[in-house]
Amino acid sequence: MRILVTGGAGYIGSVIVSRLTARGHDVVVYDDLSRGHRAAVAGGVPLVDGDVRDADAVRDALLEGGCEAVVHMAALAEVAESVAEPARYRSVNVDGTAAVLAAARAADVDRLVFSSTAAVYGAPQRTPIDEDDALAPTNPYGETKLAAEELLWQARERDGLGATALRYFNACGADGACGEDHDPESHLVPLALRAARDGTSIRVFGEDYPTPDGTCVRDYVHVADLADAHIAALEALPAVQGAFNLGTGSGDSVRAVLDAVEEVTGSTLRRESAPRRAGDPAVLVAGNRRAAERLGWRPRRSLADAVADAWEWMRAHPAGYPED
Numbered sequence: 001m002r003i004l005v006t007g008g009a010g011y012i013g014s015v016i017v018s019r020l021t022a023r024g025h026d027v028v029v030y031d032d033l034s035r036g037h038r039a040a041v042a043g044g045v046p047l048v049d050g051d052v053r054d055a056d057a058v059r060d061a062l063l064e065g066g067c068e069a070v071v072h073m074a075a076l077a078e079v080a081e082s083v084a085e086p087a088r089y090r091s092v093n094v095d096g097t098a099a100v101l102a103a104a105r106a107a108d109v110d111r112l113v114f115s116s117t118a119a120v121y122g123a124p125q126r127t128p129i130d131e132d133d134a135l136a137p138t139n140p141y142g143e144t145k146l147a148a149e150e151l152l153w154q155a156r157e158r159d160g161l162g163a164t165a166l167r168y169f170n171a172c173g174a175d176g177a178c179g180e181d182h183d184p185e186s187h188l189v190p191l192a193l194r195a196a197r198d199g200t201s202i203r204v205f206g207e208d209y210p211t212p213d214g215t216c217v218r219d220y221v222h223v224a225d226l227a228d229a230h231i232a233a234l235e236a237l238p239a240v241q242g243a244f245n246l247g248t249g250s251g252d253s254v255r256a257v258l259d260a261v262e263e264v265t266g267s268t269l270r271r272e273s274a275p276r277r278a279g280d281p282a283v284l285v286a287g288n289r290r291a292a293e294r295l296g297w298r299p300r301r302s303l304a305d306a307v308a309d310a311w312e313w314m315r316a317h318p319a320g321y322p323e324d
């Protein structure tokens with residue numbers, strides 16, 4: 001299949017691109033490099049430097065690449081930033097998705113897989129969370145991703161688009177030459193690995209949650225497993241469509257992640273207690289039966305694998321990716 005991957009120079013996108021290519025698919029990356037890295041795109045894969053809000057440019061990239069499907073990942077994805085700049089998030093995440101859908105229609109592309117998020121559920125009423133549970137995001141990031149999902153379902157009704165939204169929980173780990181290099185970084189695994197490497201402290205936000213060790217529990221899913229879910233979702237379209245959670249189905253606490261980092265690095269972390277952050281639910285764990293049953297996808301890698309892979313990548317790329 002020939003596939004356009006928007007956001008393919010980003011953390012998760014670069015892993016998807018390299019695994020799609022390894023499976024024999026032809027890929028074109030479309031990314032404005034605002035948060036991604038040219039060096040993250042696998043050798044030989046064409047990169048179109050453009051903004052997803054430019055529907056004509058996305059259409060041209062689809063037509064020139066002879067693409068049959070889109071993986072739409074390009075987005076802004078920082079919760080705190082979305083609270084500070086909600087209009088910018090609406091523009092990139094919602095208007096950007098509308099432009100990609102218009103481009104797909106203009107180029108006669110009828111299969112699309114979209115990067116959604118657990119943030120569409122907000123503070124869940126039960127755990128693990130199922131796809132049919134209430135969608136009640138508690139921040140602009142989650143709101144924009146939910147609005148983008150709704151655009152997908154409208155395009156499905158209106159144009160017959162084959163559409164799947166994959167709701168990722170906490171992506172982590174690395175895969176070969178592809179790893180996580182965000183600036184600023186907000187994700188726990190790379191932050192804790194850096195703290196272990198540099199001897200700096202790592203903050204634990206809240207130790208009085210109603211969880212076994214008092215720290216927040218999240219569902220950490222290896223980025224290579226996430227990538228494999230995209231391949232399964234693309235190959236299942238148009239017969240199988242809809243929204244799917246991508247997570248392991250079991251959670252790990254912040255303390256367990258820090259323990260895993262100490263185990264892998266052989267360093268003792270300087271843990272600093274900090275107050276709870278507003279809006280952090282105690283537990284976010286994915287119910288993943290639907291993805292198993294309909295996509296045949298099951299995560300195969302553990303948190304320990306993810307931490308070890310991320311550590312290996314960080315040691316091989318101490319300064320991250322080279323500047324573009």
Ligand SMILES: NC(=O)c1ccc[n+]([C@@H]2O[C@H](COP(=O)([O-])OP(=O)(O)OC[C@H]3O[C@@H](n4cnc5c(N)ncnc54)[C@H](O)[C@@H]3O)[C@@H](O)[C@H]2O)c1
Nearest residue numbers: 007009010011012032034035036051052074075077117171
């Ligand atoms: N990292 C996670 O744990 C996580 C969890 C849930 C959902 N997601 C979603 O997965 C996707 C990828 O996340 P990531 O962690 O790899 O983020 P990332 O920032 O590393 O990648 C996003 C990519 O999109 C590009 N981009 C941003 N705005 C653009 C625009 N206007 N036009 C063209 N390209 C643009 C960036 O340059 C970057 O390469 C996002 O849609 C995010 O919302 C991520």
